[in-house]
Amino acid sequence: MTDHLLQTARDWHRAGRGVAIATVVETWGSAPRGVGSLLIIDDTGRMEGSVSGGCVEGAVILEALDAIPQGTARLLDYGVSDDAAFAVGLACGGRIRVLVEPVGGAMPIPLLTALVDAITARQPIAYVTDLDGGPPTLADPAAYPERFRLDRSGVEDDARTFVAIHNPPLRMIVVGAVHIAQALLPMARACGFDPVLIDPRGAFGSADRFPGETILEDWPDAAMAALAPDSRTAVVTLTHDPKLDDPAIAATLRSGAFYLGCLGSKRTHAKRVDRLTADGFGADDIARIHAPVGLDLGGRAPAEIAVSIMAQVIATLRRPA
The missing domain is CATH 3.40.50.720 (NAD(P)-binding Rossmann-like Domain)
Structure with a gap:
């Protein structure tokens, strides 16, 4: 489970640190980490979690450090076919897309707090965000019954709505x-x-x-x-x-x-x-x-x-x- 990382991100922000949350939103082929995997990064480059098992973490951290002061989300795409595959690509094969959301910017503090509170209370909840830049929202299981039943985060058929499922353990x-x-x-x-x-x-x-x-x-x-x-x-x-x-x-x-x-x-x-x-x-x-x-x-x-x-x-x- 990666839900504890969201609480850590909130705690870091409350301590006065700039924070971004990176989430795997799509994978293809032999990508080493599943959809919904999280990496949190603060403004000094400290990190917890993983989005690729080490293949692209360095590149994601650099993107996050740029995004934190700007407050805007970034959608990143990495694959073995990248020109710099062994530097910022998946040398083991596959492809992933990673969404980077600065806390207090693209991810509003009240929304993150409500999400963490629901998780702590063992309430199933979904974090829903627009990959084209729309504001994120929270949703209950009635909105995505199959995703909650299967514990399956992912992009909807509209190719722009990402749903991160947070079920109780x-x-x-x-x-x-x-x-x-x-x-x-x-x-x-x-x-x-x-x-x-x-x-x-x-x-x-x-x-x-x-x-x-x-x-x-x-x-x-x-x-x-x-x-x-x-x-x-x-x-x-x-x-x-x-x-x-x-x-x-x-x-x-x-x-x-x-x-x-x-x-x-x-x-x-x-x-x-x-x-x-x-x-x-x-x-x-x-x-x-x-x-x-x-x-x-x-x-x-x-x-x-x-x-x-x-x-x-x-x-x-x-x-x-």
């Missing part, structure tokens, strides 16, 4: 410190999720079994209330124990979590449905539950089941509803 809440969880949590992190493990049984959720993981030894109802699952959260229950799974399931069904998967056979799930129905949950609520959890890949080992769960989570996140 993805989270995965796993209830039950079992063998499957030992494989699932590292997979989730590798796929861009921040995993949290809930299990009140200290012998199960120990640091020895889950080194480096965030482990909550609370009962699931209390832990879920504190975590407050939202539209960027997946929840997986793995204990087989209704005393632990059911409170987490109920909390998830009352939340906006995009995914809920529950371990257990079809018979186990049928009993679960009976309990949920008795607690007042309707058919639409119960239809949100993926059970038995995971895609049917035919796997049986804990790591194979974890793969099937991770695949189903990603499919649910990325495929159209």
